[in-house]
Amino acid sequence: xxxxxxxxxxxxxxxxxxxxxxxxxxxxxxxxTIDAQDGEWQPFLPGVRIKVLxxxxxxxSYLLELQPGASLPPHRHRVDEECVVVSGRIRVGTQHAVQxxxxxxxxxxxxxxxxxxxxxxxxxxxxxxxxxxxxxx
Numbered sequence: 001x002x003x004x005x006x007x008x009x010x011x012x013x014x015x016x017x018x019x020x021x022x023x024x025x026x027x028x029x030x031x032x033t034i035d036a037q038d039g040e041w042q043p044f045l046p047g048v049r050i051k052v053l054x055x056x057x058x059x060x061s062y063l064l065e066l067q068p069g070a071s072l073p074p075h076r077h078r079v080d081e082e083c084v085v086v087s088g089r090i091r092v093g094t095q096h097a098v099q100x101x102x103x104x105x106x107x108x109x110x111x112x113x114x115x116x117x118x119x120x121x122x123x124x125x126x127x128x129x130x131x132x133x134x135x136x137x
Contacts, residue, residue: 041065045072050129061126066090072115081106081127088121 007013034053044050047070054061059079066072066088083104090104091097093113098104106112106127 046070048072058128059126060129061124062129064121064123064125066115066117066121066123068118068120070117070120074114075112077106077108077110077112077127079108079128081112081125084124086122086124088117088119090115090117090121090123 008016032054039051039053041049041051044064047067049065051063051065052060053063063086064072083098083106085098085100085102085104087100089097089099092104092115095113096104
């Protein structure tokens, strides 16, 4: 008995590939897409709105929209927080200016200085939203 593994004939390989790709396309439970106009913006702080995109095990993916002149108070992080500036410009403390396309990481336990924007900004974050006990103001 010959047990050598051989590729299927081309027609069968195409049919298998087609069925597999159809299953991937139908796998709504394995993908999440939220269009820009979808989801719900909520007031967060003065001049700041939040749109939570996903939450799992206390870690959130969310957008913050900061109006010109808005600030986030100093706080601590319970988990690592990643931030990408989608548009506009933010200043973290007095040292770090991050503009559109820039990335900022705050490690768990780190003291995060005030975040401020003169221009307004839209930022994507992944981490835990600081609770009242984490705020330093």
